[in-house]
Amino acid sequence: MEFEFVELGGDAFAFRYEQDGAMLAEITWTILGDVMVMDHTFVSPDLRGQGVAKKILDRAASYAREQELKMEPVCSYVVTAFERYKEYDDVKV
Secondary structure: OOOOEEEEEEEEEEEEEEOEEEEEEEEEEEEEOOEEEEEEEEEOOOOOOEEEHHHHHHHHHHHHHHHHHHHEEOOHHHHHHHHHHHHHHHOOO
């Protein structure tokens, strides 16, 4: 599953998974200084229960590491994932 990096305009960005012109998964953030403020995660009902939200968050976390950024969870999924999984400790604000 490939996630496409998308510039949404201004300081807003996303990773998206699209198939046949339909967006099936997305995670969005705003950059504030050196922090990715993670504000939205979406997974199509067709893909729910398959770990797609974690996969797209993993991709965003890899991007944060590549760019030497930190991540601040705002959306409920990212808040929960940061509490549940230690693998994100290095990118937490």
